[in-house]
Amino acid sequence: MPKIVDHEKQREKVAEATWRVIQKMGLDQASVRNIADEAGLSVGSMRHYFSTHSELLFYAMKMVSDRVGKRIANIDFSGDLLTDIPLLVDEILPTDEEKRLEMEVWFAFVVKSLSDKDLARYRLEVDDGLRSIFIEIMDGLAAKNLAAPDLDAELEIERFYALIDGLAIHAVLRPEKMPADLMRRTVYRHLQSLCRPSE
Amino acid sequence: MPKIVDHEKQREKVAEATWRVIQKMGLDQASVRNIADEAGLSVGSMRHYFSTHSELLFYAMKMVSDRVGKRIANIDFSGDLLTDIPLLVDEILPTDEEKRLEMEVWFAFVVKSLSDKDLARYRLEVDDGLRSIFIEIMDGLAAKNLAAPDLDAELEIERFYALIDGLAIHAVLRPEKMPADLMRRTVYRHLQSLCRPSE
Numbered sequence: 001m002p003k004i005v006d007h008e009k010q011r012e013k014v015a016e017a018t019w020r021v022i023q024k025m026g027l028d029q030a031s032v033r034n035i036a037d038e039a040g041l042s043v044g045s046m047r048h049y050f051s052t053h054s055e056l057l058f059y060a061m062k063m064v065s066d067r068v069g070k071r072i073a074n075i076d077f078s079g080d081l082l083t084d085i086p087l088l089v090d091e092i093l094p095t096d097e098e099k100r101l102e103m104e105v106w107f108a109f110v111v112k113s114l115s116d117k118d119l120a121r122y123r124l125e126v127d128d129g130l131r132s133i134f135i136e137i138m139d140g141l142a143a144k145n146l147a148a149p150d151l152d153a154e155l156e157i158e159r160f161y162a163l164i165d166g167l168a169i170h171a172v173l174r175p176e177k178m179p180a181d182l183m184r185r186t187v188y189r190h191l192q193s194l195c196r197p198s199e
Numbered sequence: 200m201p202k203i204v205d206h207e208k209q210r211e212k213v214a215e216a217t218w219r220v221i222q223k224m225g226l227d228q229a230s231v232r233n234i235a236d237e238a239g240l241s242v243g244s245m246r247h248y249f250s251t252h253s254e255l256l257f258y259a260m261k262m263v264s265d266r267v268g269k270r271i272a273n274i275d276f277s278g279d280l281l282t283d284i285p286l287l288v289d290e291i292l293p294t295d296e297e298k299r300l301e302m303e304v305w306f307a308f309v310v311k312s313l314s315d316k317d318l319a320r321y322r323l324e325v326d327d328g329l330r331s332i333f334i335e336i337m338d339g340l341a342a343k344n345l346a347a348p349d350l351d352a353e354l355e356i357e358r359f360y361a362l363i364d365g366l367a368i369h370a371v372l373r374p375e376k377m378p379a380d381l382m383r384r385t386v387y388r389h390l391q392s393l394c395r396p397s398e
Contacts, residue, residue, distance in 0.1 A: 023314075026310075026311060026313070026315070027227070028226070028227035029314075104313060107306075108310050110372065111225075111310045114303060114371075114372075115224050115225035116225070124373070127372065127373060152388070155384055155385055158366075158376070158377065158385060159362065159389065162362055162369050162377075163358065163361055163362045164365065165364075165365040165368055166360070166362055166363065166366075167365075169361075169368065170364065173309065174323070174326060177330075177357070178357065182354065186357060186358050189354060189358065190358065
């Protein structure tokens with residue numbers, strides 16, 4: 001089915017052009033015309049890939065989280081949580097240019113979702129998915145008897161999740177203050193603080 | 200000078216109307232017309248308070264951080280850091296409806312600042328100011344001999360700051376998952392984890 005594949009590839013190309021327009025000009029400038037220009041397509045041909053502007057924006061938003069999900073699915077976990085958790089978190093954090101673009105676009109959609117019901121519904125779905133990662137992390141640490149005693153699991157889930165979102169936003173807003181290395185050391189330090197001291 | 204006072208009061212009223220428009224419709228809908236409608240003013244009279252749309256938006260953004268700054272300046276510190284630091288952080292966090300509106304508006308401006316140089320310059324200024332709060336916190340803990348041994352101060356400054364921004368964003372995006380009480384307990388837990396164990 002090469003045609004279907006090409007069609008989907010083309011939709012992704014248009015969505016990537018949407019990301020670049022958002023990065024350069026802001027989400028409010030992500031008009032069909034500006035996106036078509038960026039993608040090197042005619043405005044008329046855009047209708048072939050997305051029937052409405054909303055559909056295009058929603059697809060471009062969804063592609064961010066789909067890419068994160070795919071990267072996580074491709075991780076070759078070792079079974080050692082102190083290695084695996086940083087690997088997992090690394091796929092959420094904007095540790096390189098490509099992921100920084102994703103995150104920047106994601107924040108733009110998140111803010112837009114505050115006054116757009118369809119985007120809001122999807123944002124909540126993604127939020128649930130991300131929170132479940134931190135639930136699994138805390139469950140994993142407890143199950144492997146690595147967790148420090150007397151942790152308040154509910155609080156620690158929210159603390160870790162909030163820290164990661166805070167690091168991500170700081171890396172987008174002020175990349176020179178939050179290089180990948182500092183993000184990784186911060187994650188590792190936080191993870192260690194959740195674990196009982198090793199003998 | 201009652202006239203000058205009235206004029207400034209009126210500018211604040213217009214800026215507050217701007218916040219409400221941003222909250223209800225998004226920053227891209229914060230046109231002079233929509234803001235005038237929300238403020239109960241005629242479009243023509245708006246020119247009396249702000250000569251350009253950009254000036255109005257900038258003022259509305261600046262009013263968010265000015266209010267946070269004023270609240271912090273009004274704190275009656277006790278001198279006991281384990282009491283004072285949570286009080287300080289509380290003024291940044293969206294622990295009530297009013298502060299949640301401020302934070303929601305702030306995030307909208309922050310995202311817009313990614314494609315607007317004037318807003319970006321101001322955002323960096325505020326970022327420097329916020330970071331200096333966390334530098335002072337870590338310095339204070341060290342000076343009073345409360346800090347746990349072997350802390351990496353640079354990393355801990357960024358970790359605490361990122362955590363606070365993450366909590367703030369979560370409280371705006373999903374208030375029911377991040378009530379004020381959970382935010383406060385998380386801050387306190389984090390603060391304690393930075394301190395040496397008390398005897």
